Each structure stands twice: as structure tokens, then as C-alpha cells.
Amino acid sequence: MAPSVLVDQNNLVAAPTKSQVSDRVAIKASHPNPSLQVTADHKLKSVEAPIYAPRAGEALVHIKATGICGSDIHFWKTGRIGSLVFEGDCIIGHEASGIVLQCGEGVTHLKPGDRVAVEPGVPCEHCFLCDDGRYNLCEDVQFAGVYPYEGTMQRYKNHPAKWLHKLPDNVTFAEGALLEPLSVVMNGITSAGLSLGRGVVVCGAGPIGLIAVAAARASGAHPIVVTDLEPARLAFAKEFVPSCITYQVDRTKDAQGNAQAIRALFGSREYVAPETVLECTGVESSVCTAAYTARRGGTVMVIGVGKAIMNNLPFMHLSLAEIELRFINRYRDTWPPAIACLSGGILDLKKLVSHVFPLEKAQDALHLCADTRNGSIKVLIVDEEEASL
Template sequence: YSMSTSENLCVVLHGAEDMRVDAREQTDPCGNDVLLKMGSVGICGSDLKYWKYAKCGRFTMSSPMVIGHEGSGTVLKCGPDVKHLKPGDRVAIEPGVPCRQCYICHAGRYNLCGDMKFCATPPVDGNLSQYFTHPEDFCFKLPDNVSLDQGALMEPLAVAVYACQRGDVGLGSNVLICGAGPVGLLVLMTAKAMGADKVVMTDISENRLALAKTLGCDHVINMKDRSSNMEDCGKEIKAVCPRIDAAIECSGADSSVSTWYSPLQSTRPGGSVVLVGRGSKEPSIPLVDAATFEIDIKGVFRYANCYPKAIAMVSSGKIKPEVLISHQFILKESEKAFQCAYSPDSGAIKVMIRCNA
């Protein structure tokens, strides 16, 4: 049979607040590509930014783009050079495909490749669609006991795994996580799975902090209305946990300029501050303190080589990312799904879209 004339419903952003479900033509996969019937796609903060403003950070849309990058699917058809996957295999889709040729790719830090093609980062189409074509080496087979919803959550979980690795989280580590959004909560689960002892989390939402507690967080601190008194917050963190080995910033709020101050205050000498969240461009930070106390400030840009680890942790039951799914929609309801994810009143944590339901 041939797929070449099939219709593929795709959720396309034509500009700011202009989301449409368009039918596109579906072609056969070539080379190392596999054609996937999409399973689930999660909505992330960057998707919401493209939807609202047609831009996110340093990337701006200049033509219509399919949205979505937290996806899973089932192999329908393999290109002629595909070796490891076969029709029927269910996979988690790692959305960024680097050049695989440059110095950085060869060094294994392919997330930093200058020639990266990443789903739903302009101009590359994302995978919130019925069908999607992707290279097999960025499709990771899911064990039978892992669902397609869990498969879609491997993307933010990979961010959490990478952030914990960057912070050298391990047996007996004490970790401060600033921000209890999906990323911060996945960092919590990952840090615990990696053997962390105490985890302290901050947020400005009482609901999210309550959820963090139910997920095993040892201490929570509400930073609401505290931005003028960060020294005090640093002291509070010190009081509940005198030795923070790694502080992982996952709030990305503009007030994380000052949240920064607190990690640096509370992180032990020789510890790490890991920057996952994206705040203002030039935050004011006590850099000399970092130098004096040999606190390593580490960036995080997505992840590299983390999907196999994330899948293993979910399959073994050590991490249960699906507890973060608060809402589910079908593809044609995508705009509603985005509204839900965007609205502060919806109580949404992770909104999931079923592409072929």
C-alpha cells in the first residue's frame, strides 16, 4: 500500500494567536526516516509562547509552522535504510536532530550543535499532527509497559535528567529546586531517583508547592511577595537544609534575577547552580561570591543522550511522570488545549493532546 496521497491533519500556527488545523499531504519516508502515526503530544511553555507571540527567546516565526515537540508515536512505515525499528514499534520522539558531523556532535554534546533541527523551533515543523516523519536514531523504542502518554513525557523528563547530571546530583545529595512547574517537578522526581536525600523547592503557587509535597519534596518555601527580602529566603533555606549541594533554577520568572541570589546564598561552597529556567537576559548576580566559594554555574540547553535513561526510569517505575498530566484533549481541540495550558485558573500542570483519538 502507499501512504503518498493520505491526508495528514496538522496543528499549524500561521502567526500570533492564529492556530488552524490544516490538512497536509503525507509522503512516504525516505532514507533513515520512519513514518509515525502520532500518539500523544504534550504542551510546553515554549509552545504557548509561539502561539501567543509567534516567537520564543531568540527564535521568531517567519512562516506557518506545525507546533508541538513533546511527542510519541507508532511506526507505520520505514524508509529503505532503517535498521532498528519496524512497523508497530512504539517510540518516544527526541525532537532535536543535530548535524551529527561537527566537532560538538562528535564530542557528544549534540544539543549544542549549530545546525540543529528542532521540532517547532522556527522554521522546523513540530509534531502535533496525525502523522510525522523523523530519523530512526532520534526515535526511542518504548518497552511494552510504557504508555504513549508516558512516551510524550520523556521530552521534559530528559530536561530533568540532564539538569540533575549537570548538577552532579547523586547519592545523598541535597538539592534546591526553584520553581515547581512541570520541569521543576520532574527534576524533583529525577533527583530522588538518583539518590538525593533532601529536596527543597520554591514557588509562588501554593497549589504547586502542595503537589511537590505529595511527590516527595521534603521542604517547600513560598516565595510570593518575598522578592524584596531574598536574604531572608536564603536564611530560611539554610535553616531547613544547611547543606545544599546543587541549586537547580527552574522558575524562569523575571524575579528569578533575585531568586538567583538565594541559590548562591544557600548553595554550599563547591556546589553547583544549574540554570534551566530562562529569566531576564542580564540578571544581576553575586558573581564574586560564586568565584570565592567555587560555586559552579552551569547552563542547560535541552539535553543530550538522556532519552534512554529517562525511558529506563519510567519503565522500571522509579519515575512516574504521568502524575503531572492534568488535562487531556484530542487534536481538533488543540486551541482549547492551549487555552487550558495558558490559563492560570485552569490548574493545568501538563496538558496532553491525543493526536489520533
């Protein structure tokens, strides 16, 4: 493949040297490109990353905000999530927004200066799943921040322009970074089929669970119960969505015992038990509790990411009660409606941001986020540098 042709737009970048003849053309820039990598041996490494000219169909983006996801922590600590394995060093991060600096050949819907949110998964667009519109299931997806595809915890990143979404003026970069976890929740809620006046339980009051509580409320579900082990997170959930009911998981009870206590919050009759449970932790004991919590004929929608094999799921209970145990893989076609939710005031997620770190202190941000004793909700890494090269 021939190297990308670098077009100088408004003197944003310098021309490449003649020795740069690889597929990507590196740019000599007046600003460095600090980045954070997870290494194959489970370490964090701050690296000065190269900056490349955008190829045809790409845009070069100055990343202004990136949220830390639980998967970033998981990749750092364990090196894998299911079949996704870090076999080498890789820049992490995928919840991001920024400013377009330069557009590659053929990009017409974006221009330098546009504020955008990054949809991090880039599907192949040729397989039967992509043809069917289920591009989130594409096996050849190139997902930012999952080895070997570079993520957004860096100052400058190229990304296919098709998967960059313009932000309205009233949506901040911080909110733009929250569109990715909101998209996860929107996919789960849409697939679960929440409806007006129907009860729902949200297992887990982490960032995904809290967004699920807010989105469930906006969807008209009622009543809404949110569960967690940590009283501080439940207190935040009550502040975030005052109408929700909180339940602190009792470590002395088994899954059935906790499920019985949760169902009691909905009343004593079977038909008022929660029709839908949104399981946002991925923890096996929580999934089991969710299975016993849903009413007969109900749905357990697993949104959280868990271990590869779970051995103790109550198979026959699910079977005899015809409870649907369902799953989602990321999202599809969610960015435009998610942007509309924030721009239109349907959801206000700004309170979720508990800590903000500059890009140069990204390692500190990861360490804080990894320790639950710090009480973080959503940690953002931001870059205040001017959007120029």
C-alpha cells in the same frame, strides 16, 4: 535532490501523483492530518497539513501523544526564545510518542507497528560538537516544533529513524511523551552531579521542577526543598513526592531574604546548606535567589528558560563563594536511560498529566495551559484514530 521513492508497505499509503515532483512526496490518505501551527504574528491556527512519504533513513509516525511545553506557549505569545525566532508559520510540539507506519529506505531497526518515542532534536552529525558527542549543542540542529521545522502536534510526521526510540510494552504513549521533559531533567541532574545524602533545592514546581524533585529523590539526594509562588503547586509537589519540603516564595522578601529562609530549612550550620540548586523557572529573581541559596563552593544549575539578558545577577557573591553557575541546553544520550527509568519503575510520572485533549481541540489545550488559573500541570494532546492511512 531527487524525490523520495514511495514504497507501498502493506497498503498503508496510496501512490503519489505524477505532479508531485518536489523533494518530498505527498501522500493521498484516507485520514486527514490535523495540525496546530503558531503563526509569525503570534496566533494559533488549525491547519490540514500534508502527509509525506518517508525519505531514506526516515520513518512515518502516527503521533499518538504530545505534551505541551512552556516553550510552545512562549513561541506562541512572543515569537521567540533567545535566538530562536518564528519567522513564519510552523507546526509546534516536540514532546511526543507514536506508532511507526512506514519506513524509508535503509531503516532496519524499526518496522511498521513499532511504538516509539520521538527525540526531537536532529543534529548535523558533522560539526566538531557532534564529533565530540555534544550533539545537543550543534548549531545546525533541526528541532521539531522550532521554526522552520515541523513539530509533533499533527497526526502524521516523518522523523529520522535514528532519533526514534522503541518503547517497551509497559510504557504508555503518555509516558512516552514525558520522556522529553524527563530528558531535560536528567541532563541537568547529571551535569550538576547530585549525590547521596546531599541537600538540593528545586526552584519551581512546574512540570520540569516536579520531575526534578522526583528524579532528585530517586538519585538519593536529601533533604529536598521545592519552592514556588503558588501554594496549589506546592501542595501537588508534596503529594507527588511526600518526602520533599515545600517553601512558598515570599513576594515581600528580596532574593537574599528568601534564600535565608530556604537555607534555614536545612539547619543553621553552613556545611549543611544545600550543595546544589536546580533552577527550573528561568525567572531572574529566582535565579538570584538560587545564587544566594547554594552553599559556598556549591552549584546552581539553571534548567529553566529565561529572558535573553539578565542584569541583576549577584556576580561578586558567586565569585567570592566560588559557586558554579551552570547551564544546560536540552539533552544528549538520555532517551535509553529515561525509558529504563519508567520501564523499571524508578520513576512514575503518570500523575503529572492533569488534562488530556483530542488533537482536534489542540487550540483549547494551548489556551488552558497558558492560563495559570486553570491549575494545569502537564497537558497532553492525544489522537485516538487508528494507526493507518
